[in-house]
Amino acid sequence: MQNFINEFTLNFIEKNRYQYIIEGFVNTLIISLFAVLVGIVIGFLVAIIRSSHDKTGRMKAGNFICRIYLTVMRGTPTMIQLLIIYYVIFATVNIPKVFVAVVAFGLNSGAYVAEIVRSGIMSVDEGQFEAGRSLGLNYRQTMQFIVMPQAFKNVLPALGNEFIVLLKETSISGYIGLTDLTHGGDIIRGITFSAFMPLVAVALIYLLLVTGLSWCVNKLERRLRVNER
Amino acid sequence: MSGNVLLEVKDLRKDFGDHSVLQGISTQICQGEVVAIIGPSGCGKSTFLRSLNLLETPTGGSVIFEGKEITAPGTDVNKIRQKIGMVFQQFNLFANLTIEDNITLAPVKLGLMDKEQAQKRAKELLGRVGLPDKADAYPAMLSGGQKQRIAIARSLAMNPDVMLFDEPTSALDPEMVGEVLELMKELAADGMTMVVVTHEMGFAREVATRVMFIDEGVICEENTPQEFFEHPRNQRLQDFLSKVL
Ligand SMILES: Nc1ncnc2c1ncn2[C@@H]1O[C@H](COP(=O)(O)OP(=O)(O)OP(=O)(O)O)[C@@H](O)[C@H]1O
Numbered sequence: 164m165q166n167f168i169n170e171f172t173l174n175f176i177e178k179n180r181y182q183y184i185i186e187g188f189v190n191t192l193i194i195s196l197f198a199v200l201v202g203i204v205i206g207f208l209v210a211i212i213r214s215s216h217d218k219t220g221r222m223k224a225g226n227f228i229c230r231i232y233l234t235v236m237r238g239t240p241t242m243i244q245l246l247i248i249y250y251v252i253f254a255t256v257n258i259p260k261v262f263v264a265v266v267a268f269g270l271n272s273g274a275y276v277a278e279i280v281r282s283g284i285m286s287v288d289e290g291q292f293e294a295g296r297s298l299g300l301n302y303r304q305t306m307q308f309i310v311m312p313q314a315f316k317n318v319l320p321a322l323g324n325e326f327i328v329l330l331k332e333t334s335i336s337g338y339i340g341l342t343d344l345t346h347g348g349d350i351i352r353g354i355t356f357s358a359f360m361p362l363v364a365v366a367l368i369y370l371l372l373v374t375g376l377s378w379c380v381n382k383l384e385r386r387l388r389v390n391e392r
Numbered sequence: 393m394s395g396n397v398l399l400e401v402k403d404l405r406k407d408f409g410d411h412s413v414l415q416g417i418s419t420q421i422c423q424g425e426v427v428a429i430i431g432p433s434g435c436g437k438s439t440f441l442r443s444l445n446l447l448e449t450p451t452g453g454s455v456i457f458e459g460k461e462i463t464a465p466g467t468d469v470n471k472i473r474q475k476i477g478m479v480f481q482q483f484n485l486f487a488n489l490t491i492e493d494n495i496t497l498a499p500v501k502l503g504l505m506d507k508e509q510a511q512k513r514a515k516e517l518l519g520r521v522g523l524p525d526k527a528d529a530y531p532a533m534l535s536g537g538q539k540q541r542i543a544i545a546r547s548l549a550m551n552p553d554v555m556l557f558d559e560p561t562s563a564l565d566p567e568m569v570g571e572v573l574e575l576m577k578e579l580a581a582d583g584m585t586m587v588v589v590t591h592e593m594g595f596a597r598e599v600a601t602r603v604m605f606i607d608e609g610v611i612c613e614e615n616t617p618q619e620f621f622e623h624p625r626n627q628r629l630q631d632f633l634s635k636v637l
């Protein structure tokens with residue numbers, strides 16, 4: 164017990180080392196939150212372009228660009244994407260690393276969100292779309308008021324899952340020298356040479372975050388399910 | 393024949409790839425008519441009906457609605473569809489919306505009524521279809537017969553000039569067919585112009601003003617129900633009737 168307290172003091176209290184964890188925690192939160200938002204915007208946009216092309220045959224160029232984007236984002240490791248965006252694309256400009264990370268993870272997540280949302284749109288019965296159009300609603304109105312709400316509900320669990328994956332994937336941010344939660348814990352390990360305390364602390368914080376996120380998604384899911392009985 | 397011509401179909405054709413489903417259909421539908429369409433499965437009844445409101449794009453011929461050729465390029469299809477109601481075999485109620493919102497969505501979003509007017513109208517219509525207490529329910533909570541009656545109410549909320557029915561009772565349990573047919577009968581009695589694809593020969597005989605038999609992509613015979621059922625002339629119609637009656 165005394166040993167535990169000593170370890171704890173050494174890793175977190177001495178020289179205010181807990182601040183590495185706090186800084187990392189804040190950065191991880193910021194990166195995840197904004198990357199999710201970027202991912203949602205890109206994902207929905209791409210999904211709408213792709214499924215509009217499937218349904219109407221229009222937007223050929225848009226569809227083509229989207230497909231290239233999806234292929235690249237899903238066909239290469241996230242880590243490489245992060246490194247390329249930092250060392251190649253933003254090499255000559257001086258911008259905050261957190262911003263670079265948001266761009267990288269947002270772009271990456273957008274690809275997965277896009278395919279999730281597209282599968283959701285396809286899962287909505289064609290009759291729903293036809294009923295909307297038969298009443299005189301145009302394509303956009305039918306998608307907005309009838310198809311998308313149902314698609315969103317259908318894919319909410321998959322989207323929640325994607326956000327959990329994203330949150331955990333930000334742990335590679337250390338590779339561009341950014342102090343995220345993982346890197347923060349690792350800095351402490353480097354100073355104190357004790358692995359258990361900082362790494363387990365970091366793991367517990369991730370676990371807490373993921374559990375909280377799952378809880379929110381579940382709650383939203385249940386709220387959206389009122390129309391099923 | 394009653395009233396003026398509401399819908400005119402001229403040499404309507406529809407191909408799916410190299411499968412020619414409609415091979416030149418011509419007919420007229422007048423105001424107040426109730427036209428029943430019968431024919432063997434896969435003969436193109438749905439395709440014909442769906443061509444009337446351009447859910448299917450015809451590959452040839454023309455459809456003229458209230459004097460306007462709606463198959464002409466540049467037609468505002470959405471505007472036309474506001475006046476042509478459609479009721480589907482699978483009901484297709486909006487699963488994400490309450491019954492009231494199902495009925496009010498289109499009139500409100502299309503700017504025909506404000507929210508309050510639409511809700512009032514929805515209430516009236518729910519009374520008319522005999523489901524006044526279902527405004528706040530969701531479609532999944534209703535029986536098939538109730539769903540179809542709501543679908544009819546939703547269609548009526550747009551004040552259509554004609555209503556298209558594609559086998560409105562075919563997906564229903566037998567004990568629910570009656571309530572829907574009864575409602576359709578009332579609509580007909582109120583003077584609604586209706587085009588009904590159906591397997592319900594009783595309905596065609598009693599309610600329709602004209603019955604149409606489609607086979608192999610053309611209208612083989614159309615006549616008053618009396619003549620149609622008592623003295624069918626077309627050989628294929630005779631065979632068909634002997635199987636279904
Ligand atoms: N979107 C489509 N693509 C290809 N073929 C189609 C399509 N829609 C219908 N068909 C074909 O056209 C033919 C006519 O179909 P339609 O649904 O109009 O028949 P129907 O008379 O309504 O039949 P049922 O009594 O079974 O409803 C069928 O052979 C069908 O397979």
Ligand SMILES: [Mg+2]
Nearest residue numbers: 437438439559
């Ligand atoms: Mg059919």
